[in-house]
Amino acid sequence: MKTKLMTFLSLSMLLASCAQDDTRDNVLPNKQQSGLHEGSSSRIGNLTTVKLLQEVHNPSVLKAGEAITLVQNDRKYQLIMQYDNNLVLYMTRSGHTSVLWSSNSYSSTGGYSQLIAQNDGNMVIYRDGIPTWNTNKTVNFHVNDPHMKLQVFSRSGTFITPGYRMKFVLGGNNQNINDVFEVDFD
Numbered sequence: 001m002k003t004k005l006m007t008f009l010s011l012s013m014l015l016a017s018c019a020q021d022d023t024r025d026n027v028l029p030n031k032q033q034s035g036l037h038e039g040s041s042s043r044i045g046n047l048t049t050v051k052l053l054q055e056v057h058n059p060s061v062l063k064a065g066e067a068i069t070l071v072q073n074d075r076k077y078q079l080i081m082q083y084d085n086n087l088v089l090y091m092t093r094s095g096h097t098s099v100l101w102s103s104n105s106y107s108s109t110g111g112y113s114q115l116i117a118q119n120d121g122n123m124v125i126y127r128d129g130i131p132t133w134n135t136n137k138t139v140n141f142h143v144n145d146p147h148m149k150l151q152v153f154s155r156s157g158t159f160i161t162p163g164y165r166m167k168f169v170l171g172g173n174n175q176n177i178n179d180v181f182e183v184d185f186d
Helices: 002-023
Strands: 041-044 048-058 061-063 067-072 075-081 087-093 096-102 113-117 123-127 130-134 147-157 163-172 175-185
Touching: 048 067, 048 163, 061 075, 067 147, 075 113, 075 147, 087 163, 087 175, 096 163, 096 175, 113 147, 113 163
Parallel strands: none
Antiparallel strands: 041 048, 048 147, 061 113, 067 075, 075 087, 087 096, 113 123, 123 130, 147 163, 163 175
16 A cells, blocks of 8 residues: 555656646746846846946966956955966955865866966866866857956845855956856855
8 A cells, every 4th residue: 555655646746747847848037037247236036136246357368376356345355376276266354264166176286277268168277288177168159358257246135145146257259158156155
């Protein structure tokens, strides 16, 4: 009896999930929900608001030891291409520094590291000319003037703690092409 009941419940759940899939086949994302690239503020549903506070641009290459720095109020954000082949985003506030994001591409061997924004939409860390990390995000068109952007947003909403969002973006063709990473924090 227990086996029959479990089989019946499993079959019911499977049919219900298939029915849900059919109703979502022709649904397109709401433009309001699809991205933050069109303006400085976006409302996701009626629950969350994300507003661009500041962004900085960098050329297409970030060499080992170089950083993209953004200062917003009492916080300093630095995305550093480290000599150890790791790309790390640091936040300094009131003298305390913390890591917000890392590519986890550390290498103990010597060599020359650099991050390159490519015209295929991909961002790649090379060590001595050999790719060691990439976003694995390409586009099917040529990206003119590929460059890097570090962006900080405020975020607030009904069901979330107010805070910030940091994004690192590959830009080009006068638009944001690919998000490399996005991290939320308070």
